[in-house]
Amino acid sequence: MNECTAETTDNSPGRIRQLNEARIMQAAEQVFADAGFRGATTAAIAERAGLPKANVHYYFRTKSELYRAVLDNILKLWLDALHDITADDDPREALTHYIEAKVELSRSQPEASRVFANELIRGAPRLKRYLSNELRDWIDARVPVIQAWIAQGKIAPIDPYFLFFNIWAMTQTYADFQSQCAAVLGRGDKLKPEDYDRASAEIVTTVMRALGLETAPTGARHGGDD
Amino acid sequence: MNECTAETTDNSPGRIRQLNEARIMQAAEQVFADAGFRGATTAAIAERAGLPKANVHYYFRTKSELYRAVLDNILKLWLDALHDITADDDPREALTHYIEAKVELSRSQPEASRVFANELIRGAPRLKRYLSNELRDWIDARVPVIQAWIAQGKIAPIDPYFLFFNIWAMTQTYADFQSQCAAVLGRGDKLKPEDYDRASAEIVTTVMRALGLETAPTGARHGGDD
DNA sequence: TGGTAACCTGACCAAACGGTCAAGAAGTTT
DNA sequence: AAACTTCTTGACCGTTTGGTCAGGTTACCA
Numbered sequence: 001m002n003e004c005t006a007e008t009t010d011n012s013p014g015r016i017r018q019l020n021e022a023r024i025m026q027a028a029e030q031v032f033a034d035a036g037f038r039g040a041t042t043a044a045i046a047e048r049a050g051l052p053k054a055n056v057h058y059y060f061r062t063k064s065e066l067y068r069a070v071l072d073n074i075l076k077l078w079l080d081a082l083h084d085i086t087a088d089d090d091p092r093e094a095l096t097h098y099i100e101a102k103v104e105l106s107r108s109q110p111e112a113s114r115v116f117a118n119e120l121i122r123g124a125p126r127l128k129r130y131l132s133n134e135l136r137d138w139i140d141a142r143v144p145v146i147q148a149w150i151a152q153g154k155i156a157p158i159d160p161y162f163l164f165f166n167i168w169a170m171t172q173t174y175a176d177f178q179s180q181c182a183a184v185l186g187r188g189d190k191l192k193p194e195d196y197d198r199a200s201a202e203i204v205t206t207v208m209r210a211l212g213l214e215t216a217p218t219g220a221r222h223g224g225d226d
Numbered sequence: 227m228n229e230c231t232a233e234t235t236d237n238s239p240g241r242i243r244q245l246n247e248a249r250i251m252q253a254a255e256q257v258f259a260d261a262g263f264r265g266a267t268t269a270a271i272a273e274r275a276g277l278p279k280a281n282v283h284y285y286f287r288t289k290s291e292l293y294r295a296v297l298d299n300i301l302k303l304w305l306d307a308l309h310d311i312t313a314d315d316d317p318r319e320a321l322t323h324y325i326e327a328k329v330e331l332s333r334s335q336p337e338a339s340r341v342f343a344n345e346l347i348r349g350a351p352r353l354k355r356y357l358s359n360e361l362r363d364w365i366d367a368r369v370p371v372i373q374a375w376i377a378q379g380k381i382a383p384i385d386p387y388f389l390f391f392n393i394w395a396m397t398q399t400y401a402d403f404q405s406q407c408a409a410v411l412g413r414g415d416k417l418k419p420e421d422y423d424r425a426s427a428e429i430v431t432t433v434m435r436a437l438g439l440e441t442a443p444t445g446a447r448h449g450g451d452d
Numbered sequence: 453t454g455g456t457a458a459c460c461t462g463a464c465c466a467a468a469c470g471g472t473c474a475a476g477a478a479g480t481t482t
Numbered sequence: 483a484a485a486c487t488t489c490t491t492g493a494c495c496g497t498t499t500g501g502t503c504a505g506g507t508t509a510c511c512a
Contacts, residue, residue, distance in 0.1 A: 016479085016489070034348055039264025042470060052491050057471065059489095114347050117403070121340050121347075122260055123415065124405040131409035139410055156435070162428040165407055169399035170392045177343070179350040181391055183357035184365050189349065202388035209382070210432040242459070242509080268500060278461050283501065285459095 021059050021069075024049045028070050033114035036122070037067055071119065071126065074112040081105055087145045091155050092213045096204050099171060103200040106175035107193065113175035139164055156212035163207075170203045247285050247295075250275045254296050259340035262348070263293055297345065297352065300338040301360075307331055313371045317381050318439045322430050325397060329426040332401035333419065339401035365390055382438035389433075396429045 027049035031040045042063055046053040060066035082101055085094045106113055119127050139161065146160035174181060174196060182191050208214065253275035257266045268289055272279040286292035308327050311320045332339055345353050365387065372386035400407060400422060408417050434440065 020489090035264050036262040036344070036348075037265070038261050041468080043468085053470090054472085054491055054493095055489080058491090061471085063470065117343075117347055118262070120403045120406050121343055122262075124409070128405075128409060131406055132412075135406075136410050136412070158431070159424065159428050161411060162425060165399060165410075165425070166396045166429065166432060168406075169395040169403075173391060173395035177346045177395070179354075180346050180357055180361075180394075183350070183354060184362050184391075185387060186358075186362070198385065199388060199391070202385050203392065205384070206392060206432065206436040209436040209438070212435070246459090267498080269498085279500090280461050280463095280502085281459085284461090287501085289500065 017059065020051070020055075024051070024056055024059055024066070025070055025073060028066050029074075029111045029115060032067060032070060032118065033111040036118045037063075040067075042066075068126065070115060074109075074116055075130065077109065077112060078105065085142055085145055087148050089145075091149045091211065092208060095167075095207060095211070099167060099203050099207060100200050102167070102171035103174065103196055103203065106172060107191075107196040110175040110178060113172055117172065117176040156210070158211065163210075167203070167207060170206070174199045243285065246277070246281075250277070250282055250285055250292070251296055251299060254292050255300075255337045255341055258293060258296060258344065259337040262344045263289075266293075268292075294352065296341060300335075300342055301356065303335065303338060304331065311368055311371055313374050315371075317375045317437065318434065321393075321433060321437070325393060325429050325433060326426050328393070328397035329400065329422055329429065332398060333417075333422040336401040336404060339398055343398065343402040382436070384437065389436075393429070393433060396432070400425045 024045065028040070028045045031045045031048055034040075035044070040063070042056055043053050045066070046056045049056065056066070060069065081104075083097060085098060116127075119125075124131055142164070143160040146155075146158070146163060149155045150157050174191060178191055179189065181187075181195070182189060185191070185195065187195065250271065254266070254271045257271045257274055260266075261270070266289070268282055269279050271292070272282045275282065282292070286295065307330075309323060311324060342353075345351075350357055368390070369386040372381075372384070372389060375381045376383050400417065404417055405415065407413075407421070408415055411417070411421065413421065
């Protein structure tokens with residue numbers, strides 16, 4: 001398939017290592033998502049990667065080390081995928097963009113989101129530092145942007161922290177709790193790609209209205225066909 | 227402390243059983259919340275309950291059986307705590323009440339929420355039936371209520387299913403991902419009781435605005451004190 | 453007061469766990 | 483093709499796991 005992402009695809013010294021580490025981490029991500037850290041077994045990860053267990057331990061000495069690598073990979077992935085939000089941006093455009101990108105991550109990388117969710121549920125023992133430093137810095141830098149928008153009358157007054165909490169909650173629920181949404185919608189196990197489009201649109205509408213940026217959705221204001 | 231909840235507190239035949247089962251289930255809820263099903267150990271549950279491991283197995287033959295009991299208890303708790311939503315209700319009142327009750331559950335029973343979240347993340351292997359039957363029936367009965375409100379022009383048009391998904395997401399994030407919110411707000415490990423009040427108010431505002439039921443929060447419409 | 457049912461628990465077990473290791477296979481460099 | 487590094491893996495080890503059980507203690511009822 002598309003094994004060739006970039007940089008040093010063919011030979012080169014660390015070729016085999018690079019390939020196998022990626023294979024193991026991909027398998028580990030799925031197993032950690034399904035079972036959590038303590039519930040995941042190295043044997044299950046090895047089997048999913050199609051390798052003997054001892055080989056997994058050759059590349060990652062301990063389960064903790066592998067888990068850390070998976071977590072770091074997820075944080076890197078998210079950082080790369082999400083554009084920033086600055087005071088110069090148009091609120092409607094910037095937040096719509098942000099929400100759509102987050103839902104797209106829920107669709108394309110649900111396992112990553114579930115590993116992260118698993119960690120948060122347990123009190124984030126291995127992410128405390130990240131949450132209290134990088135993430136907090138990120139949001140502390142974004143809060144003045146929201147406040148500036150409010151002061152300029154561009155959006156309705158709202159608590160910036162809770163705005164982000166709620167956006168995160170809504171965008172990630174379709175990855176973390178996919179099973180619940182799918183069951184209620186009668187989809188079976190997984191949501192359809194279209195469901196994510198609908199989720200994205202509904203979250204954008206909800207947030208835009210909450211900020212007083214009504215988009216006048218389908219024409220008529222209230223009431224519709226029954 | 228307040229061990230005496232109700233019904234048959236003093237003697238009666240199944241007195242000891244009732245007491246110990248409750249004690250074990252309470253301990254189990256915490257351990258399952260912290261570690262997930264596979265990660266939780268019967269030894270840890272026993273220790274938390276202050277009983278020998280063998281005693282736990284006297285009341286609950288297997289870990290699965292205990293887990294099921296905890297899950298059933300949670301569903302019962304939620305059913306009891308949440309009032310219904312009917313077409314006769316005023317949308318603003320009914321949904322405000324619903325949101326506030328859900329956030330109150332996140333504050334008072336965070337472990338229950340986290341056990342449930344853990345189960346959903348793993349694909350809900352033991353809750354599929356509940357999700358596809360009871361929960362789906364509940365929401366399928368509520369969707370016409372929302373649609374009626376829309377048709378009557380009482381609220382702005384919105385997808386009823388995704389409205390509930392988003393409300394669930396926002397109200398539960400403060401229990402399930404408490405560690406994230408607390409870290410970002412600089413609260414340490416846990417949110418303060420006031421944080422939940424704020425969360426509740428912000429979610430209500432967000433949903434009300436999304437439904438065109440602006441509550442005119444603090445007086446001024448836009449812009450505020452700098 | 454005696455009998456019966458419910459409750460308690462230390463000691464134990466097979467299976468599964470994370471992790472190690474030595475010995476060999478494959479790849480690379482000179 | 484020799485010398486060396488990297489990779490591979492079956493077999494193994496100490497520990498932890500969910501669960502059992504026999505034999506005891508306590509509570510209840512006649």
